[in-house]
Amino acid sequence: MAKSSISTMWAIGRFDRAADFVAAARGIGFDKIELNHQVTDGMLQEYVALQSQGKAEISSVHAPCPKWEHRGTEVLPELSTLDEAQRLAAVGIIRRAIDVAAQLKASAVVVHCGRVEISGDLERALRRLFSKGQAGTEEFRQARTAIQEARAARSRPFLEATIRSLKEVAGYAAARGLKLGLENRYHYHEIPLPEEMQTILDNVDRSTVFYWHDVGHAHDLELLGFSKQQDWLRAFSRHIVGMHLHDAVGLQDHKVAGAGEIDLDAVRSQVPEEALRVCEFASPASPEDVEAGYNHLKRLGFF
Numbered sequence: 001m002a003k004s005s006i007s008t009m010w011a012i013g014r015f016d017r018a019a020d021f022v023a024a025a026r027g028i029g030f031d032k033i034e035l036n037h038q039v040t041d042g043m044l045q046e047y048v049a050l051q052s053q054g055k056a057e058i059s060s061v062h063a064p065c066p067k068w069e070h071r072g073t074e075v076l077p078e079l080s081t082l083d084e085a086q087r088l089a090a091v092g093i094i095r096r097a098i099d100v101a102a103q104l105k106a107s108a109v110v111v112h113c114g115r116v117e118i119s120g121d122l123e124r125a126l127r128r129l130f131s132k133g134q135a136g137t138e139e140f141r142q143a144r145t146a147i148q149e150a151r152a153a154r155s156r157p158f159l160e161a162t163i164r165s166l167k168e169v170a171g172y173a174a175a176r177g178l179k180l181g182l183e184n185r186y187h188y189h190e191i192p193l194p195e196e197m198q199t200i201l202d203n204v205d206r207s208t209v210f211y212w213h214d215v216g217h218a219h220d221l222e223l224l225g226f227s228k229q230q231d232w233l234r235a236f237s238r239h240i241v242g243m244h245l246h247d248a249v250g251l252q253d254h255k256v257a258g259a260g261e262i263d264l265d266a267v268r269s270q271v272p273e274e275a276l277r278v279c280e281f282a283s284p285a286s287p288e289d290v291e292a293g294y295n296h297l298k299r300l301g302f303f
Helices: 018-028 041-052 082-105 121-132 138-174 194-202 215-224 229-239 264-268 288-300
Strands: 004-007 032-035 059-061 108-111 179-185 209-214 240-245 247-249 252-255 276-279
Touching: 004 059, 004 288, 018 032, 018 240, 018 288, 032 041, 059 082, 059 209, 059 276, 082 108, 082 138, 108 138, 108 209, 108 240, 121 138, 138 179, 138 194, 138 215, 179 240, 194 209, 194 229, 194 247, 209 229, 215 229, 215 240, 229 240, 229 264, 264 288, 276 288
Parallel strands: 004 032, 004 276, 032 059, 059 108, 108 179, 179 209, 209 240, 240 276
Antiparallel strands: 247 252
């Protein structure tokens, strides 16, 4: 039976000490912990100590880790940027997360691939229409077409930069016995779309670079009329190294499993047995809520 993991997303703002979070997670039934991108340098040292004492097992690390603290620039550098200095900085950030994962004996690093640089107003307009219940209107269809066209016109150089960056970090990860999981994203302008995921996999070392499936992100883009959850799973199931499990109501995700509208049973049938299963629940969830989400996923056979 696959082991269960929970992201430190639930810990941030709820637990003052890493040890308290780990104890609560283990009390619910979780076997492992994923360190997310909100883990500070100080928090990281707590997890290092717990891991060295045999009190915590780390499944995965979500880059950037430790938390990026606006070091020298206001915006987190991305693997897709066309600014070469910023691209190299982004590569360095991923390498740092790989170092953390290697130190903590994790098996994978979750990576965001970047974005196509288009106006954020396009997606904001689309989401506003959805929130007003206008997803079936001509105005909504026109707004969706506008963002699709804008993205398509500018995507190629950003995708090429992403692939170049991933090639540079893949060897670094492989030398440390780690796998990279490229996550599907919440925003349409972010990389990758399904066809871009295939292009990336066709151009990198597949023994190191894999797909990381986030059920909430896939659900979100499906509601907006883009790619469907099952599109991702059918195309990349055999490449999945791990997944983020949570639920969603409308466009609001990171709810505990079973508290929303995602068909998690349909997702389960597409998950490779060896894939990491990480619950990514937001911190407002109570311990009782998290336990209910854990038990819901256990009944479905995720772990």
